Amino acid sequence: MRTIRIGSGAGYSGDRIEPAIELAEKGHIQYLGFECLAERTIALAQQEKMKNPDAGYDPLLERRMRAVLAICKAKGIKIITNMGAANPQAAARKTARIARELGIAGLKIAAVVGDDVLDVCKQGNFPFLEIDGRIGDLGNRLLSANAYLGAEPIVRALQAGADVVITGRVGDPALFLAPLLHEFGWANDDWDSLGRGALVGHLLECAGQITGGYFADPGLKDVAGLARLGFPIGEVSEDGNVVITKVEGSGGAVTEATCKEQLLYEVHDPANYIQPDVVADFSNVTVKQIGPDRVSISGATGKPATPTYKTSVGYIDSYIGEGQMSYGGPGALARGRLALEIVRQRLELCGVQMNEQRFDLIGANALYGSELSEGHDPYEVRIRAAGRTNSLAEAVLIGNEVETLYTNGPAGGGGAFKSAREIIAVASVLVPKELTSPAIQLFEA
Amino acid sequence: MKLREIAHSRTGDKGNTSNISVIAFDPANYEFLREHVTADRVKLLFASIVRGDVKRFEMPTIGALNFVLMDALGGGVTRSLAVDQHGKSLSSALLDLDLPALRG
Known part of the structure; x- marks a missing residue:
């Protein structure tokens, strides 16, 4: 049976660069995907684009493209990425300029557009999924609305001969499903194949998280070579089943255990993994080690896609102010508690208006709260006071009240830190697919 | 026995x-x-x-359970006040769960 090999070159925007180069050089791959777009990133990128029409794409696009463009062009490896963020056209133009500078002639670059559905959302005033209210309630705090598009426009770009496809918001697995649709010609209602393809994408989209990254627990789950972790390759058959592997000699490990952790990562109901192209069903998947760093994953199926696109709505939510300070040695915990009590009282005395607040003892209860952490006395503790406010000026006061512990608080506090920041949050709505019009634009170096 | 002796988690x-x-x-x-690590x-x-419901999904073909915890992350990673905004560390606390000794 025919197979194609797809590499995953990044699992998030700030990910390591060299594993992608290793994949391009030694991975014998035909496609290299880069998933770089977190939930809130596109809202922040939208703000940048508003200030500068040539900005708003991934800040690491240039470094990544400079690292892999020449090798990929020489070997015929196609690049697919969502590094376009809020401005895929500008990202495509930038990539064309980089290609010319590197002396790569004839590189075809496609930008996928149409995920920006802000106007449709304003008009439709859709209700939020997880929180109360509707888009209209946000008023002028509304910043962006981007639909998670499917694989179809990426497939169109590949059919048009693109060497590099740059998208904004698409379902992360679609970056990897698209080349399968393009190569194997699956029908857009071949739900089982689409379900298997979505699983391939889901397994690959977090890069090192399936090859031993984010897995090690010394003594129980040891992984060698994490400093030179190899990123994954999906060897996909025409029937959609996949073998996950990595470049020989790279760090990390591909085992049944690493694959199972990634299989369930960010999944809710495994029988209904909703993607723009298909509702995938992972409930009968089998995972089998078939060789060193080779794991076969098969048995996913699929059901018809939903009539809507999940859409991320970015908005100005609030402001968060924060302050931290460390206490050490005997009695550290007691002084930390006293310090927090003082800050609590100070914020009240000064009339700081907070909608929500937290007083943490980092090292004692910050991750799980007091109940779960009971009975463990640390030798050092870091206090943290954080509060949500309606203005930046008010948020600043929170960190200030921690800092003043230097001369006003318990003995021996050190290492004060304070911050105050605007919070851009996201919420989700469903947008009917027929109200959107995904499209591609072609550029050539 | 602790859960982490027989299971892993993410x-x-x-x-x-x-x-x-x-x-x-x-x-x-x-x-x-399946018997001992229940949604309850x-x-x-x-x-x-966690403020909301906890649902459990079963994956017998890979020997795994998947717990879904609603209203669990202080509003979600983009607005949470917590140090660990993603709640990534929750799995480590779950693996500390006490279980009876394995039979046989």
Whole structure:
């Protein structure tokens, strides 16, 4: 049976660069995907684009493209990425300029557009999924609305001969499903194949998280070579089943255990993994080690896609102010508690208006709260006071009240830190697919 | 016996919902996990953190359980006040769960 090999070159925007180069050089791959777009990133990128029409794409696009463009062009490896963020056209133009500078002639670059559905959302005033209210309630705090598009426009770009496809918001697995649709010609209602393809994408989209990254627990789950972790390759058959592997000699490990952790990562109901192209069903998947760093994953199926696109709505939510300070040695915990009590009282005395607040003892209860952490006395503790406010000026006061512990608080506090920041949050709505019009634009170096 | 002796786990987040997998190292222990690591126990363990329901999904073909914790992340990674905004560390606390000794 025919197979194609797809590499995953990044699992998030700030990910390591060299594993992608290793994949391009030694991975014998035909496609290299880069998933770089977190939930809130596109809202922040939208703000940048508003200030500068040539900005708003991934800040690491240039470094990544400079690292892999020449090798990929020489070997015929196609690049697919969502590094376009809020401005895929500008990202495509930038990539064309980089290609010319590197002396790569004839590189075809496609930008996928149409995920920006802000106007449709304003008009439709859709209700939020997880929180109360509707888009209209946000008023002028509304910043962006981007639909998670499917694989179809990426497939169109590949059919048009693109060497590099740059998208904004698409379902992360679609970056990897698209080349399968393009190569194997699956029908857009071949739900089982689409379900298997979505699983391939889901397994690959977090890069090192399936090859031993984010897995090690010394003594129980040891992984060698994490400093030179190899990123994954999906060897996909025409029937959609996949073998996950990595470049020989790279760090990390591909085992049944690493694959199972990634299989369930960010999944809710495994029988209904909703993607723009298909509702995938992972409930009968089998995972089998078939060789060193080779794991076969098969048995996913699929059901018809939903009539809507999940859409991320970015908005100005609030402001968060924060302050931290460390206490050490005997009695550290007691002084930390006293310090927090003082800050609590100070914020009240000064009339700081907070909608929500937290007083943490980092090292004692910050991750799980007091109940779960009971009975463990640390030798050092870091206090943290954080509060949500309606203005930046008010948020600043929170960190200030921690800092003043230097001369006003318990003995021996050190290492004060304070911050105050605007919070851009996201919420989700469903947008009917027929109200959107995904499209591609072609550029050539 | 602690859960971490027979299972491993990873936490994921989507919005204000957390999911925590519990995967048997040896698939033969799946039924034991299914019996002892229930949605109610997980809800009780995280009672001070998780405000919403806890649902459990079963994955017998890979020997795993998947817990979905609603309203669990202080509004989600983009707006949470917590140090660990994703709630990534929840899996480590779950693996500290006490279990009876394995039979046989």
